[in-house]
Amino acid sequence: MSISFNSRDPVYLQVVRYFKEQIAIGELAPGEEIPSRRELANNLKINPNTAQRAYKAMEEQGLIHTERNHPSKITSDENNLSKVREELLLEAVDTFVTSVRSINVPVDELVRLVKTKYTESNDDKEG
The missing domain is CATH 1.10.287 (Helix Hairpins)
Incomplete structure (x- = not known):
């Protein structure tokens, strides 16, 4: 996983966009597990709070869902x-x-x- 961050947009929004692009091109499939917030922060060399904010935004948009004590997954909602x-x-x-x-x-x-x-x-x- 690699993102080239720009200095114009907030990092968490760039992370959300990356996930959207990966979903759109089929690299991330419905129901697929995604890295934990901590793993994502380590992989991308970003603040864990930024990763948390990105995941929160994706959950609010219905892109991912997280069940208690389970990894976050890409939504299966086709809509x-x-x-x-x-x-x-x-x-x-x-x-x-x-x-x-x-x-x-x-x-x-x-x-x-x-x-x-x-x-x-x-x-x-x-x-």
Whole structure:
């Protein structure tokens, strides 16, 4: 487990985002055990209170659940899991649209360019 932390966002939110990304790409499966708060803090070289805050946020969002005296696990709630992928996608689209809106690119040109770039990047991964 490796996260490159930035200095803009709170560390606990970056940890939450990392877990969301791992869920979205299928690296973390429903019901899968995750490291304890202490293990996570040691692995990532972060304060244990920061790890605790990240886990608390993930529990509140329904991403993980913890039963007394058992390891925390990724939720098995398909509704919550599908929301994670959609949330990450919408966030990326919002950022993209905000950055290109200022240069007044027509939507059809934008869609064409996005399709081309997306196809090229998929071809690069396969080749």
